[in-house]
Amino acid sequence: MDATILKVERPGRWDSPLDPEFSDADLDRLLQLAPFSEMNPESFSRKQPLRAILQNDSRIRRFKRGELIVRAGDYGSSAFMIVSGTVRVVLPPGLPDRVLGRRDSAKKSIFRVIAQLWGNHRNPEVRTPEELGMGNRNLVGEGTEARVFLQDVPRLLDQNKTVTIGSGEFFGEIAALSRMPRTATIFCDTDGTELLEIRWQGLRDLLKFDPALRAHIDVLYRKNTLSNALRSFPLFQHLSEDQLSRVAAQTQFGTFGDYDWSGDYKKLAQSGTNSPEKETLIAQEGDYPDGVVFVRSGFARLTKRFASGQRTLNYLGAGRSFGLKEIAHNWRNPENPRPFQFSLRVIGYTHTLFVPTQVMEEIVLPGAPKHLLPEPLTAPVDDSDAVDPLKDQGGFAERIGPELMEFLTGRRFFNGTATMVINLERCTRCDDCVRACASTHDNNPRFLRHGPVSAGIQVAQACMHCVDPVCMIGCPTGAIHRDAAGGSVVINQATCIGCTSCANNCPYEAIRMVEARDTGGAFVVDAELKPILKATKCDLCLDQYGGPACERACPHDALTRMNLTRLDHLAEWLHR
Amino acid sequence: MAAPLPSPEFDRTRYERPNDAWVCGQACDGKPCRAGPTPGGACRAAPECQPILDKGPGEEKGRWRCTRPKEHGGPCPDGPAPDGCCGCPVVRCAPQRSLRNIRGRFTLAVVTLTIAFLLLAIGGSWRWRFITPRSVSQPHQGEAFARLARDRLAAVNDCGACHEAANTGISGWTQTALDANPGMLSAHQFQQVAAGVIPMTTMDSESCAVCHDRHELHQPNVVQAHSCSVCHTEHRGSKMPAPADLQCAQCHADSAVMKASSKRGRDIPSEQFDPPLPAGLVAFHTPRPPGGRTNLFTGFWQGHPDFGVRTPGLKDPDTLRFNHALHLGDTVRLDGKSLTCAACHVPDSTGAYMARIRYNQQCARCHDLQFDPVHPELKLPHGDVAAVRAKLRGLPVLYTELRATELAAAGRPPRRDELDTFAQQNLARMRQTFGSGESLEKLVLFTADPRQRQPGISAERRAHYAGCAYCHEVILDRERLATITHPVIPDRWLLKGRFDHRKHSQQNCESCHAVRASQTSADINLPSQVSCAVCHRPGGGAPAGCSTCHTDHLLRGN
Amino acid sequence: MVAPLMQTFVQRRVIGIFLLIAAILAVAWGHARLAPVMRHIAYLTGWILLAVCLFLTAYNARKKLPFLPLGNSRTWLQIHAYVGYLSVALFFAHTGWRWPEGWFEGILAALYLAVAASGVFGLLWSRVVPRRLTAQGGEVLYERIPTVRRQLAERAEALALNSVESTQSVAIADFYNHDLAAFFVGPGDLWRHLIDVERPTDRLQNRMDDLNRFLTPDQRVVLAQIAELVRQKDGLDYQHALQLSLRLWLFVHIPLTYSLLIFTALHVVLVFGFSAGVGFH
Structure with missing residues (x-):
C-alpha cells in the first residue's frame, strides 16, 4: 500500500449532533418542560442519559407565521414537540403541491453530468475529504433545506380545513417512527413559535426508557393522527367530523409482527421454513367477518385454502383493505351472510386499523358513494371453490403464476x-x-x-x-x-x-x-x-x-x- | 429438460466491477486480493496489514500488533514478525486485462492493421490496380496507352492521362478531393450533383482532345460545352458503354437549355449543322427548322420530333422521272415476273445502306435506248448528248456494220454492194418513218415516247423505244441542241443518325417505305419517326436508346 | 386497474417490421424513380449510406455516455437493428446490385457485408442464448466463474483425496486423477457447449457408471458426491461458453465497423479526388 495513509478519526454515535450549538441554557429550559420534567432520569441507561439524548438528537427551531414545518407526503425522520406558540395541521385533501413549494431533488448541473466522462476517479471507491466526514459535517435532518413560506395564509385558511395545536403537543412521531410518509402538512400559526425537533433515533431512545411518553404518544396518535389516517382511505372521506370521530373512537390499532422483521425473515429464510402457514393470522378464511382491516403500513398476505396448503393471491400494502366485500355483502343481504372468503396473514411487520362490522354498518356504509362499494358476492356460501381464486384480485396472480407469486412473497x-x-x-x-x-x-x-x-x-x-x-x-x-x-x-x-x-x-x-x-x-x-x-x-x-x-x-x-x-x-x- | 441448476455460491459482499480494465492476476485462480490492480494495471499487492507497535508506559521494546480488519479475517494467528513486518505478505501478481479491455485493444489493433494495410496498398506501384473500381476500356489500357499518356500529356502513368490526382501522391488525392467543385462538404449541392445538374464525374476534355483531336463536342449551338466524360463514362469494363439517354435528356429535356440553344443557333449558318459525309456520297439536305432542332423530349418514343425529311411539303427535287407505283405494278415485268424492290435496290458494300441506283446496273436491263424497231439490236449510248447525236448521224455506217456482222455470222463473205443496198433501204425506211436525220435526233432527245405514232408497235415494247425525255429533263440548247440535267440521287436521307438495313432485314421493305402509291419521283418515301417508334420503344422489341441511331460523333459540326 | 399502456414485444416487432418494410419500399421506390433522372444517384445514396453508418456507429458512443439523457439503450438497439437492415437495402441501391470489381471497392463491400452479417448474427444469438442459459440455470457472473471453478475443483479434489483414507481404497482417487482432474481445472470444450451436443459429461457419466459397478457402498457415496460436482462444473462450463460467446461476437462486429469507416473515408477521398476534373470550360 502507498506510504501516505490518510488518517481520520473514527466517527461515533454522537459525533454529529443535530444542533452543535445547542446551548446548556436551552437544554435546562427544556428539561423544565413537560413531558421531560416528568421523566425519571434514573430509568435511562448510563450510556444514553436523557440529557445527552436531548442534547445530541434534538434541537430548538424557531418559525415564523406561515412557514412550512412538514409537508404531507414527505418522508421525515424527525418528530416535533411544540415548545411555545401554535401550529396548524392541514386536514385532507390538503394543500396542492405548488403551494407547498415542492422542488426536484438537487440534480447535478449539466456540466458536471458531462464531466463524468472524464472526471470520474479511476480508482475504486474514492472518497473526497467531505465525503469522509472531514470538515463541515452537513448532517441530514429536517431544516437544512431552504425554508418555505405559504403565501396568502388567510385565503388558505378559508379554502382548507385546519386544526390548531399548541404547546406540549407532539407531531410527526408516527411518520418518524413507522417510516411512513407524513400524513399532513403542518405550518406555523404564530410568529416565533418554538419547536423541539427530535430525530427518530432520539425519540426511539426516549420511548424506550420512558413508559409515560409511550402512553402519551398513543393518546396523541388516537387524537391527532387517527382521523387523518382514516380520511386517507376513500371510504371515510364522505363522513362528517362527528361521524368520523365516532368511527375513530371505536377503531382498533393492530400492530403485528416485529418492528425489526428483517432479522426474523433472515432467520426464517436461512432455516428454509418460510411458509404462509407459519405466519400470524390477522383474519381467517371462513370466520365471521367482524370488521374491516385497513392496512396502514407494512404488508399482509392474502391467501386462500388450496388443496392442503395456502395459495397466495395477493399481498396488501398500505391503503388496501380486507373484508369490506364480505361486510358490504352481509349488510345488503342480511338473510344470506358470508364468512371471510380469504385469510389475511402478516408478512414481517404490519400496522393495521380495524373498524368493527357494527361501525361499518351503522356509520360508514349507509352514506358511502356507490362506486366505492364492492360488487356483491355471487357464489354460494358453502362452495368456496366456485369463486376462482386466481381470477379474483384482478387476475394478476394468475398472470404472474403461483411459482413467481410465492417467490415474490416468500x-x-x-x-x-x-x-x-x-x-x-x-x-x-x-x-x-x-x-x-x-x-x-x-x-x-x-x-x-x-x-x-x-x-x-x-x-x-x-x-x-x-x-x-x-x-x-x-x-x-x-x-x-x-x-x-x-x-x-x-x-x-x-x-x-x-x-x-x-x-x-x-x-x-x-x-x-x-x-x-x-x-x-x-x-x-x-x-x-x-x-x-x-x-x-x-x-x-x-x-x-x-x-x-x-x-x-x-x-x-x-x-x-x-x-x-x-x-x-x-x-x-x-x-x- | 432437467430442473435448472442452482446458482453457485460466491462472495456476494463485494461488487463485481466489470467496468475496470484490469483484473487481479489471482482472480482467474479464484483468489483476487483486496487491493486490486491500479488503474494502469500494476499489482498493488502489499502485506495484509500494517502492524502497530504497542508500547506500555516504561516499556522499552513494545509489541507489534496485527491490524488486519475483521472483514478480512481479523488479526492473524501468528502475528507480525519481530521486526514489525506483516507476517502475511500477499503474493504479487501480473494483473490481467479484462475481456472488454482486450476487445478495446483488439479493435485498436484492427484499426492499426487496416490503416497499415491501406498505406501499403496505396503506397506501392500496385496502387492503381488496387484502387481502380473497374477496368477501363480496351483502348485506354495497356502499354501503348501509357506511352501515349507519357508522351502527349506528360502524365506519370496511364491513370494520370485522365485523373489529375493520379499524378500526385496520397496527399495530392486528398487535396484534389478537398478542392473538388462542388466540394465534399457542400451539402447543399449534393442533390444537384446527384441529379447531374452539376456534373461531378467530369474529366478534363483537353486530355481527351490530345488524341481525339478532330472531335467536336456537339452541335454548334450547344450552350454549355461538356467534358467528354460527361457522356463517355470510363471504368465500365473493357467496352465503353454508349452515352446514356439520361445524359442527352439533361439538355434535350431542359427547356431553358433548349431555349438558349435555339437562340444561339439563330446566328449560325445552317450548313454548319450538317455533318459531312464520306467523299462521293450524296446527302439529301433538309432545311433547318426556324428554331433549330431544339424540341423538348425525353426519349425517342417520347416527344422525339419527326425526321427532317418528313417535313410537310418537302419534295425530292430530282429531275429524273421515276414512277415506283408503275414499276411495282403488273405492267412492268422482268423475265415474266413482277418487279420487287430488291430487283433494283441492292445493299452497298457495307450492307448497311442501299447502293446508288445506276443506269447500267439497274435501268439498262429494261430501258435499252433502242431507236429502230426493225433493228432493236441497235442502241444509243447513255450519258452523253454529243455521243447520241454522233451515233445518229452515222446511221449508214451503223447499218453497214450491222449487215456485215450478220453475214459474218452466216459464214458468208461481205459484198460491198450488198452492204450498201442494205444501208440505203434502211435509211430510206427511217427517213420515211421519222423524217430527216435532224428530226430523228429531236425525237430521240426531246420526245418522251417517240414510238407513240407507230401503230404497228405493240404496247409492251413501247417503252423499250423511249426517248431521253422519258426519264430525264432534256433542255433545248442552241449550241449543242440539248442538255440533259444530271439526276442527283441521294445516298443518305437521314443525316443525323445511322441506319442499318441489315438489322431490319426481317421487315418487309414496304412496311416502312410506302412506295406502292408513289407515282412521282418528287415523293420522299421514307418512314416517319412514329413508325420507327412502334418498335423502338421500351417493350417494343428494339433498342430505344438515343445511341441506337445517334452514334459516335456523327453530329459534329465540320 | 389503470395501468400504463405497455407495448408488447409482438406489437413492437410488428411496428418495427412494418416501418422497415415501408422504409425499404421507400428506398426502392425512390431509387427506381430517381435513377433514370439522376445520373449520379450514387452520390445521394452514398452520402445517405455514410450518414446511416455513422448513426449506427453512434450507438457505441451512446453506450459510453450512460449518464446523458440520450434515450434508452433499448430504443437505440431497436433503431440500430432496423436501420441496420435498412442500410443493407441502401447498400445495394448504392452498388446497383452489382459486386464491385476493383480490389478496394471489393474489400469495402465485403467489410460492409461482414459488419452487417455479424450484426444480424449477434442479434439472433442475443435472443437465443439467454433462453438456453436460463433453462440451464446455475446463474453466475462471468467474472466470478474462475473463482467458482476453483472452488469446485478444490472440493472434488478433497473428496477424492479423503476417499483414500475413508474408504481404504485408491479407486476413486485414481479415477479422479486419470479422468476428472483435467475436467475440473479447465474451462471445458467451448464448441460442444455452444452447439449443445455430446456434452463432455455424457462421456464422464458413462465412465462413472462403469466404475460404480465395482465400488463398495462407501465409495459409491463419495462418487455420487463427485458426480454432483461434475454436474455443477458442467453447468459452469456451459455458462462460461455461452456467456463468452455473447461477448465474443462483438470482437468481430466492432473492430470491423471501424475498419469499414476507415475504408469508407478513403472511398470518399477517392471518389472526389478521382472524379473532379474541369467541369465546364
Whole structure:
C-alpha cells in the first residue's frame, strides 16, 4: 500500500449532533418542560442519559407565521414537540403541491453530468475529504433545506380545513417512527413559535426508557393522527367530523409482527421454513367477518385454502383493505351472510386499523358513494371453490403464476418500489447496466447483477427503495434517509460511520460495505490502521438526468426498475 | 429438460466491477486480493496489514500488533514478525486485462492493421490496380496507352492521362478531393450533383482532345460545352458503354437549355449543322427548322420530333422521272415476273445502306435506248448528248456494220454492194418513218415516247423505244441542241443518325417505305419517326436508346 | 386497474417490421424513380449510406455516455437493428446490385457485408442464448466463474483425496486423477457447449457408471458426491461458453465497423479526388 495513509478519526454515535450549538441554557429550559420534567432520569441507561439524548438528537427551531414545518407526503425522520406558540395541521385533501413549494431533488448541473466522462476517479471507491466526514459535517435532518413560506395564509385558511395545536403537543412521531410518509402538512400559526425537533433515533431512545411518553404518544396518535389516517382511505372521506370521530373512537390499532422483521425473515429464510402457514393470522378464511382491516403500513398476505396448503393471491400494502366485500355483502343481504372468503396473514411487520362490522354498518356504509362499494358476492356460501381464486384480485396472480407469486412473497420482494427485475430470457449478461451504474457513481457499481431467480425472472441485488425500509432501523447517525422529494432511500457518505447495521439489516443484500480509498487508490484508515468503511447502495440516480442509468442502459429490454408493491405492472411486464 | 441448476455460491459482499480494465492476476485462480490492480494495471499487492507497535508506559521494546480488519479475517494467528513486518505478505501478481479491455485493444489493433494495410496498398506501384473500381476500356489500357499518356500529356502513368490526382501522391488525392467543385462538404449541392445538374464525374476534355483531336463536342449551338466524360463514362469494363439517354435528356429535356440553344443557333449558318459525309456520297439536305432542332423530349418514343425529311411539303427535287407505283405494278415485268424492290435496290458494300441506283446496273436491263424497231439490236449510248447525236448521224455506217456482222455470222463473205443496198433501204425506211436525220435526233432527245405514232408497235415494247425525255429533263440548247440535267440521287436521307438495313432485314421493305402509291419521283418515301417508334420503344422489341441511331460523333459540326 | 399502456414485444416487432418494410419500399421506390433522372444517384445514396453508418456507429458512443439523457439503450438497439437492415437495402441501391470489381471497392463491400452479417448474427444469438442459459440455470457472473471453478475443483479434489483414507481404497482417487482432474481445472470444450451436443459429461457419466459397478457402498457415496460436482462444473462450463460467446461476437462486429469507416473515408477521398476534373470550360 502507498506510504501516505490518510488518517481520520473514527466517527461515533454522537459525533454529529443535530444542533452543535445547542446551548446548556436551552437544554435546562427544556428539561423544565413537560413531558421531560416528568421523566425519571434514573430509568435511562448510563450510556444514553436523557440529557445527552436531548442534547445530541434534538434541537430548538424557531418559525415564523406561515412557514412550512412538514409537508404531507414527505418522508421525515424527525418528530416535533411544540415548545411555545401554535401550529396548524392541514386536514385532507390538503394543500396542492405548488403551494407547498415542492422542488426536484438537487440534480447535478449539466456540466458536471458531462464531466463524468472524464472526471470520474479511476480508482475504486474514492472518497473526497467531505465525503469522509472531514470538515463541515452537513448532517441530514429536517431544516437544512431552504425554508418555505405559504403565501396568502388567510385565503388558505378559508379554502382548507385546519386544526390548531399548541404547546406540549407532539407531531410527526408516527411518520418518524413507522417510516411512513407524513400524513399532513403542518405550518406555523404564530410568529416565533418554538419547536423541539427530535430525530427518530432520539425519540426511539426516549420511548424506550420512558413508559409515560409511550402512553402519551398513543393518546396523541388516537387524537391527532387517527382521523387523518382514516380520511386517507376513500371510504371515510364522505363522513362528517362527528361521524368520523365516532368511527375513530371505536377503531382498533393492530400492530403485528416485529418492528425489526428483517432479522426474523433472515432467520426464517436461512432455516428454509418460510411458509404462509407459519405466519400470524390477522383474519381467517371462513370466520365471521367482524370488521374491516385497513392496512396502514407494512404488508399482509392474502391467501386462500388450496388443496392442503395456502395459495397466495395477493399481498396488501398500505391503503388496501380486507373484508369490506364480505361486510358490504352481509349488510345488503342480511338473510344470506358470508364468512371471510380469504385469510389475511402478516408478512414481517404490519400496522393495521380495524373498524368493527357494527361501525361499518351503522356509520360508514349507509352514506358511502356507490362506486366505492364492492360488487356483491355471487357464489354460494358453502362452495368456496366456485369463486376462482386466481381470477379474483384482478387476475394478476394468475398472470404472474403461483411459482413467481410465492417467490415474490416468500422473499418479501413486494417491499420494493424500484426493484431491479431482470428477465433472464432476454438478458445477454452484457453488464451494460453495471457499467452504466459505475459511470454515474464515480466509477463504482452500486449493485450486483446477481440474485435469486424464479421462472426466468431475477431480482438483482440492488436497493429496492422499500416501502418499509428496514435498513433505516438502527442507523446511529441518520446517514441513511429518505430523499426529501422522491422518498428514495439514500445514504449520506459524510455521516455514514461504517457500522454495517444497514447492510446487516437489509434482507435483500442490497447494501454493500466498501473500504474507502483516497484519490491515489490507497485505503483510508483510522488511527488503528483499520479501513474506513462506507455503506453503499443504489441511489436510483437521483442526481442524474433521465432516471436510473441501469434501466436506460439495458439494450435488450431485460432490466427494469419496478414497483412491486402492486402486481399490475409486473403482470403486464411479464406478458409483453 | 432437467430442473435448472442452482446458482453457485460466491462472495456476494463485494461488487463485481466489470467496468475496470484490469483484473487481479489471482482472480482467474479464484483468489483476487483486496487491493486490486491500479488503474494502469500494476499489482498493488502489499502485506495484509500494517502492524502497530504497542508500547506500555516504561516499556522499552513494545509489541507489534496485527491490524488486519475483521472483514478480512481479523488479526492473524501468528502475528507480525519481530521486526514489525506483516507476517502475511500477499503474493504479487501480473494483473490481467479484462475481456472488454482486450476487445478495446483488439479493435485498436484492427484499426492499426487496416490503416497499415491501406498505406501499403496505396503506397506501392500496385496502387492503381488496387484502387481502380473497374477496368477501363480496351483502348485506354495497356502499354501503348501509357506511352501515349507519357508522351502527349506528360502524365506519370496511364491513370494520370485522365485523373489529375493520379499524378500526385496520397496527399495530392486528398487535396484534389478537398478542392473538388462542388466540394465534399457542400451539402447543399449534393442533390444537384446527384441529379447531374452539376456534373461531378467530369474529366478534363483537353486530355481527351490530345488524341481525339478532330472531335467536336456537339452541335454548334450547344450552350454549355461538356467534358467528354460527361457522356463517355470510363471504368465500365473493357467496352465503353454508349452515352446514356439520361445524359442527352439533361439538355434535350431542359427547356431553358433548349431555349438558349435555339437562340444561339439563330446566328449560325445552317450548313454548319450538317455533318459531312464520306467523299462521293450524296446527302439529301433538309432545311433547318426556324428554331433549330431544339424540341423538348425525353426519349425517342417520347416527344422525339419527326425526321427532317418528313417535313410537310418537302419534295425530292430530282429531275429524273421515276414512277415506283408503275414499276411495282403488273405492267412492268422482268423475265415474266413482277418487279420487287430488291430487283433494283441492292445493299452497298457495307450492307448497311442501299447502293446508288445506276443506269447500267439497274435501268439498262429494261430501258435499252433502242431507236429502230426493225433493228432493236441497235442502241444509243447513255450519258452523253454529243455521243447520241454522233451515233445518229452515222446511221449508214451503223447499218453497214450491222449487215456485215450478220453475214459474218452466216459464214458468208461481205459484198460491198450488198452492204450498201442494205444501208440505203434502211435509211430510206427511217427517213420515211421519222423524217430527216435532224428530226430523228429531236425525237430521240426531246420526245418522251417517240414510238407513240407507230401503230404497228405493240404496247409492251413501247417503252423499250423511249426517248431521253422519258426519264430525264432534256433542255433545248442552241449550241449543242440539248442538255440533259444530271439526276442527283441521294445516298443518305437521314443525316443525323445511322441506319442499318441489315438489322431490319426481317421487315418487309414496304412496311416502312410506302412506295406502292408513289407515282412521282418528287415523293420522299421514307418512314416517319412514329413508325420507327412502334418498335423502338421500351417493350417494343428494339433498342430505344438515343445511341441506337445517334452514334459516335456523327453530329459534329465540320 | 389503470395501468400504463405497455407495448408488447409482438406489437413492437410488428411496428418495427412494418416501418422497415415501408422504409425499404421507400428506398426502392425512390431509387427506381430517381435513377433514370439522376445520373449520379450514387452520390445521394452514398452520402445517405455514410450518414446511416455513422448513426449506427453512434450507438457505441451512446453506450459510453450512460449518464446523458440520450434515450434508452433499448430504443437505440431497436433503431440500430432496423436501420441496420435498412442500410443493407441502401447498400445495394448504392452498388446497383452489382459486386464491385476493383480490389478496394471489393474489400469495402465485403467489410460492409461482414459488419452487417455479424450484426444480424449477434442479434439472433442475443435472443437465443439467454433462453438456453436460463433453462440451464446455475446463474453466475462471468467474472466470478474462475473463482467458482476453483472452488469446485478444490472440493472434488478433497473428496477424492479423503476417499483414500475413508474408504481404504485408491479407486476413486485414481479415477479422479486419470479422468476428472483435467475436467475440473479447465474451462471445458467451448464448441460442444455452444452447439449443445455430446456434452463432455455424457462421456464422464458413462465412465462413472462403469466404475460404480465395482465400488463398495462407501465409495459409491463419495462418487455420487463427485458426480454432483461434475454436474455443477458442467453447468459452469456451459455458462462460461455461452456467456463468452455473447461477448465474443462483438470482437468481430466492432473492430470491423471501424475498419469499414476507415475504408469508407478513403472511398470518399477517392471518389472526389478521382472524379473532379474541369467541369465546364
